[in-house]
Amino acid sequence: MGQPLPVNHLTVTLGTVIMALMFIIIRLRSARKPTNRMKILMPPVGMSTGFLMFLYPPARIPLSWGLAAFMIGAVLFAYPLIRTSRFHLVDGDIYLKRSKAFIWILFVLLGVRMLAHEYVEQLITLQQTAGIFFVLAFGMLLPWRLAMYRQYQQIRKQVETTAVE
Template sequence: MITIISSFVAIGMALLVLFVRMKSAKKPATAKKIILPPIFMSTGALMFIHPMFRVTVAEIFEALLVGMVFSILLIKTSNFEIRENNIYLKRSKAFAFILIGLLLIRIIMKSYLSSTIDLGELSGMFWILAFGMIVPWRIAMYISYKRVKEQLDSSTNIPTT
């Protein structure tokens, strides 16, 4: 029952991410908007204070590896463009499909693993997976943003004679 409820919560979160992504594509990107989400998410690591959520070292590495592999898809669909002398995140139709696909994979994994792994431990693993996905994605976005910003700055600082 808890697995079903948590799956609906995950679906709600995915819809929220899609909505935020669509809305943010209409506003110029900033380094702050790229960097802050992983910092805010890092507070979730406090869950590991409670013994119920603690995971083994092997489970940490497994969850991180899966998260990093998933991040590749997000990195590939997150590109920036210069419009009206500002930097914008390019809209990608593939992003929505990838996010939904990752969500489905996650729900299937959670349903399968919930029969063999304790709920608290599984929750910890999925938080690590999500963190292992968002951090490389946002680092890649930041690097890409900086490149586009340098390009924008160099094109706007052309000396006139």
């Protein structure tokens, strides 16, 4: 077999930027189609499998680090996403309303994440850094998606109430 590709800083940074751009493109394209419960709730469910990384001993982090990362994601990163994610009704279907601020917020969050990653990476192992930033990302995603689901349910209830009348 061939030699594994060397993992260096440039490779990781480019990979992160490419993944972020793919995420933004997917989010923009998904706003063209109606949404439903599964489209809102499945991303955190799918992402939760990433917690299996902590079965690998070098990736383990102290519980306090994990809680801090989750809270930073939930409070600092999720809040702007929650504020800029809105749904609207079109012909009985619920769509996510596009927001120009949403795209800029994603880029700012990416920049903050990459700068923080640079700093944290110098203090702890690469595997622990990956674990912390995974928990941070999950901390951002879960409250954001739960807020979206709550908003979706409110609109769905309005649609059902209007249909009954």
